[in-house]
Amino acid sequence: EDQVTQSPEALRLQEGESSSLNCSYTVSGLRGLFWYRQDPGKGPEFLFTLYSAGEEKEKERLKATLTKKESFLHITAPKPEDSATYLCAVQGSRETSGSRLTFGEGTQLTVNP
Amino acid sequence: DAEITQSPRHKITETGRQVTLACHQTWNHNNMFWYRQDLGHGLRLIHYSYGVQDTNKGEVSDGYSVSRSNTEDLPLTLESAASSQTSVYFCASSLTGQETQYFGPGTRLLVL
Numbered sequence: 001e002d003q004v005t006q007s008p009e010a011l012r013l014q015e016g017e018s019s020s021l022n023c024s025y026t027v028s029g030l031r032g033l034f035w036y037r038q039d040p041g042k043g044p045e046f047l048f049t050l051y052s053a054g055e056e057k058e059k060e061r062l063k064a065t066l067t068k069k070e071s072f073l074h075i076t077a078p079k080p081e082d083s084a085t086y087l088c089a090v091q092g093s094r095e096t097s098g099s100r101l102t103f104g105e106g107t108q109l110t111v112n113p
Numbered sequence: 114d115a116e117i118t119q120s121p122r123h124k125i126t127e128t129g130r131q132v133t134l135a136c137h138q139t140w141n142h143n144n145m146f147w148y149r150q151d152l153g154h155g156l157r158l159i160h161y162s163y164g165v166q167d168t169n170k171g172e173v174s175d176g177y178s179v180s181r182s183n184t185e186d187l188p189l190t191l192e193s194a195a196s197s198q199t200s201v202y203f204c205a206s207s208l209t210g211q212e213t214q215y216f217g218p219g220t221r222l223l224v225l
Binding site: 031032034036041042043044045046049087089091098099100101103104105106 | 144148153155158203205207209212213214215216218
């Protein structure tokens with residue numbers, strides 16, 4: 001059974017204070033690790049897909065990295081508009097997971113001005 | 114622009130009533146999914162479909178059903194609503210081979 005654990009559950013940062021969110025996973029045959037952003041009252045919004053260990057992807061102040069056991073979402077010099085819940089999800093092998101994703105519970109990020 | 118919509122956005126119902134939540138996507142995605150999101154549990158998969166006439170149970174399917182009669186729609190039915198089904202429901206879709214799921218705006222359901 002695929003499992004995803006995100007930490008911390010909540011994180012408060014001052015504007016400009018860089019930090020990282022963690023996503024640890026166990027999966028049979030990782031095909032993809034996905035990061036989403038979710039604002040209050042809205043659906044999750046896709047950010048990145050990582051496919052293999054060592055891969056990195058960037059978007060504005062966000063950079064996602066992947067190892068064989070975990071992924072990090074690095075936030076550089078965050079702004080208040082980066083405040084949201086960040087969700088991590090994994091997709092295992094086609095035989096065990098098909099097109100399903102398994103989600104973590106998310107990290108609620110608050111960036112204070 | 115292609116999109117995924119859900120209706121209604123908010124619903125209040127009574128215990129025992131049948132409720133149907135609509136999901137419509139215009140991306141021509143073959144895969145569609147229904148999740149519920151609750152504090153302390155994250156997103157949990159209710160049902161999913163890989164194409165017309167295909168439906169599958171997810172991890173929390175008891176008390177829910179879906180049917181897929183065309184590519185665009187996957188309605189979720191609560192056969193007899195229970196207070197434990199009070200939640201926020203999200204629909205998502207994806208294309209086999211690309212696998213990124215795109216989510217709708219959600220339906221907030223309150224069962225009294």
